[in-house]
Amino acid sequence: MVDIKKISPAEQTSGLEAFHNVLCHFAPKLLHFFHAQMDARVKISALHFNENSNRQQATNQNGQPIYTVSAAKNRRGDGISKEVKVKQTFDYIDELFEDLLLSREVNGSFVHVRQVIDVDEQVRPLTRTGPCLNKQDIIDAHRSHFNK
Known part of the structure; x- marks a missing residue:
């Protein structure tokens, strides 16, 4: 089970x-x-x-699937067959460039595009999200902890 x-x-x-x-x-x-x-x-x-x-499994010229063999540590040297996949594609890059050029045409400049989408927005660290404590108060609390 x-x-x-x-x-x-x-x-x-x-x-x-x-x-x-x-x-x-x-x-x-x-x-x-x-x-x-x-x-x-x-x-x-x-x-x-x-x-x-x-991705699909790659095939040879005869249309048969292609495999590769690799040695496995846990099988005392016996090989394991693995499928060979077709090559990776990068078609998304063309789409990104098209969007980039379109936003350039619509907005006139990359500076304006950056202002529209707030690329330069700074992310505040988590340590800055809470109340800001006084350094001397923290030191005094630490010292009083050892005095107890």
Whole structure:
């Protein structure tokens, strides 16, 4: 009965893991990005994932499906066959450029477009959302904690 969850598509996380892999390609964890940059990179990775997540299996000239074999660590060297998918597409880039040029024609300049969509909007850090406390009050509270 426990194995039912493992084979149920509702419990599978492979799709989420695949998206995280694409996200790490567009926004590596080793690099720091400001909010607007990270937001753009997450959106582009979502566009790329949505376009390429359901790729078909590649076929050879005779129409037969193509497989590759890789060695599995847990099978004592026995190979595992994996489907070879067709190449990724990047058609969403053309659509983005069309939207960019259209907004340029409609609004006249990129400066005006940025003002219309509030690209430069600064995101407030979570530490600034609460009440601002006095530094001396915090120090006094810390010292009085040890005096008790």
